[in-house]
Amino acid sequence: KAGVTQTPRYLIKTRGQQVTLSCSPISGHRSVSWYQQTPGQGLQFLFEYFSETQRNKGNFPGRFSGRQFSNSRSEMNVSTLELGDSALYLCASSVGQSGIKTEAFFGQGTRLTVV
């Protein structure tokens, strides 16, 4: 079956702009989580959605937001981009609400560069 699909794979944006990243989970998976990966901070949890509701949020400013649609696809938005937002953004999907007992499948990520 198809894996987690993240689009686009690469993105270059200018400071101050906003950006939307997309994640299509594995069919049947209802939970989607987002992570930011940078060389300095490593992998950090952004937020998690289940059945269109945000269940958990990491320690990121309000410029980072997300949503989940009824088909479980998720988007994350970053407004007023800063240079420090340059990172690999990873999406992970899992089966359900106790999803941590099952595997979290990661997409290949979206590489965002802010110039």
Add this chain to the structure above:
Amino acid sequence: AQSVTQLDSQVPVFEEAPVELRCNYSSSVSVYLFWYVQYPNQGLQLLLKYLSGSTLVKGINGFEAEFNKSQTSFHLRKPSVHISDTAEYFCAVSDRGAQKLVFGQGTRLTINP
């Protein structure tokens, strides 16, 4: 709050040699433990996980890990590495029932011929 410490940022080994990647965690509650591998320009792939039961966990590609509750450790081992094992390895922890993963900083494994 949970935290994960991967004790080595880089580990160079020769091909066919054994390797151990070290991971310690801190948490006030019972946890699940994971090891993920990341190849260049790729996402994360699960190697193995500890949820409960036997403290020795076997994963894919010949890797195994041992959960040691008293030492709060979850070290990853492979008896004989291959060039294709060159990658970055991440240890992660989550609260039981929670979806959020807390990752270590990663260990870059380099295999020399």
